[in-house]
Amino acid sequence: MSISDFIEFVEVGPRDGLQNEAVLVSTENKLALINRAIDAGARRIEVTSFVNPKRVPQMADAEDVCAGLPDRNDVTFIGLVMNLRGAERAIASGKIDQLGAVSVATDTFAMANQGQSSNESVEAAKAIITLAQSEGRTAQCTIAASFGCPFEGEVADKRVIEMAVAIAEAGAVEIALADTIGVGNPAHVARLVEHIRREVNPLPVRVHFHNTRNTGLANVWAAVGAGASVVDASLGGLGGCPFAPGAAGNVPSEDVVYMLERAGVRTGMNLQSLIEASNWLSEIMGRKLPGMVAQSPSFPKAA
Numbered sequence: 001m002s003i004s005d006f007i008e009f010v011e012v013g014p015r016d017g018l019q020n021e022a023v024l025v026s027t028e029n030k031l032a033l034i035n036r037a038i039d040a041g042a043r044r045i046e047v048t049s050f051v052n053p054k055r056v057p058q059m060a061d062a063e064d065v066c067a068g069l070p071d072r073n074d075v076t077f078i079g080l081v082m083n084l085r086g087a088e089r090a091i092a093s094g095k096i097d098q099l100g101a102v103s104v105a106t107d108t109f110a111m112a113n114q115g116q117s118s119n120e121s122v123e124a125a126k127a128i129i130t131l132a133q134s135e136g137r138t139a140q141c142t143i144a145a146s147f148g149c150p151f152e153g154e155v156a157d158k159r160v161i162e163m164a165v166a167i168a169e170a171g172a173v174e175i176a177l178a179d180t181i182g183v184g185n186p187a188h189v190a191r192l193v194e195h196i197r198r199e200v201n202p203l204p205v206r207v208h209f210h211n212t213r214n215t216g217l218a219n220v221w222a223a224v225g226a227g228a229s230v231v232d233a234s235l236g237g238l239g240g241c242p243f244a245p246g247a248a249g250n251v252p253s254e255d256v257v258y259m260l261e262r263a264g265v266r267t268g269m270n271l272q273s274l275i276e277a278s279n280w281l282s283e284i285m286g287r288k289l290p291g292m293v294a295q296s297p298s299f300p301k302a303a
Contacts, residue, residue, distance in 0.1 A: 003225055006266045009257065010206065011042040013235040013281070014065070015049050015080055016250055019058050020240035021285070027061045029284050031068045036280065037235065037253075038075055040273035046100060046232075049080035050089040066093035082114045087128045091135050099132045099139040101125035103167065105160050108151035109180075113144065113241070122163055126170040133171055140174035141167045142208060144241075146192065147177070147184035157192050161199055168200040174230065175200050179219065180241055182212025182248060186222035193226035206230035209251045211237060211290065216251035217259055224265065231256060236278040236289030252291030254278050272298075 014033050018025050030048075037045055047069065053060035062079070069077055079090035080100045090096040103121040104110035110118045125141045132139035146160045164175045175196060179189075189207070197205045207223040207230070209216040220231055237252035254274040257267050271293075278294040288295070 002227075003263070003265060004229060005264065006268075007224055007228075007260055008044065008204075008230040009042060009253075009267045009269055010044045010046065010078070010230060010232045011037040011235065011253060012046040012208070012232045012250065013037065013238060013253065015046040015059070016208075016232075016240075017234035017236070017238035019049065019056050021058055021238070023285070024058060025284065027064045027068065030061070030065050033235065033277070033281060033284075034065075035070065036273070036277040038070070038072065039270075040277055041267075041269040043074060043268065044076045044078060044098075044230075046078040046080060047096075049082075050086035051080070051082055062089065063093055066095040069095045081128055083124055084127055084131060087131050091131070091137060097137065098173075099128055099137055101128040101139055101141040101167075101172075103141055103143050103163055105143055105145045105155045105163065106149040106152045109145050109149050112151070118159075118163075122166055125167055125172070129167075129170045129172050138173045139171075140176065140206070141172045142176040142178050142206075143167075144178045144180045147179040147188055148181060150181045157195065160192060161195055164196050165199050168203050172203065174204050174206050176206035176208055176230075176232070177223075177228075178208040179210055179216075182210035182216065184209065184219050185215060186218045189219045189222040190226040193223045193228050197227040204229045206232065208232040210239065210248060211251050212248040217255060220251055220256055221259065221263075224260070231260075233257075235274065235291075236281050236285075236294065237291040238281070238285070238289060249290050252278070252289070252293070254291050254293040258293045 048062040079096035233253040234250035239250035
């Protein structure tokens, strides 16, 4: 295991954190969340998704969120898109710097998530990448259900590797592996991340873990040790997928940053600012959030 001394951090709370919530969060509070993430040091933020509002009501205000984004040349605003229509909406907003495509490793989940087969989801990602390039944007792709499917169970590493190579060859600037339902374990994570990293080198490998079975932080550490250079997290540990049964929250931003920074891995994030933002978000959501660090005494104590 060779740990990098710096890991790029991506805040996904405004999109993945909120998309599965029953209570609709106002555009104003979404923008406040984004600004708090920026103030805490986030320089890549998944701000919204351009999807069918009837299927994902929390993301119905995508264009309004984009209209309210601050002008920051030092921040990359990411918009999640599933198809060319979503990509066109994201580009038309004028505020999205990077398109985030999604491919799914199994047919059943791909059909539930975006109404197409797994192979079709790869082709859709390729088309999104091509459109982004033609419009002067970058695009990356997340492979959902990389470590297991809620419908089909185990997913073969070979399938995920084949998808990653095909998407990388299409011009993606980054490949992300998502444990959409939180079934990954550190050994599997290390093995798959290391293999994908070799196959798509020099593209960075990003990881996206859900903490459904309380293995999220262990999986982050295993992924970093295997060469992943970018980590997604969601403030407070909010998150879930509307189309994946049992997909509970993401790894909490403040918990990930605490773990990495304490281990000597820089993230560019301010932990105290994240804790304050998590406590604020807890008030907005009207409940205690899953993240543990924000609920714990500070350590080490300030002199």
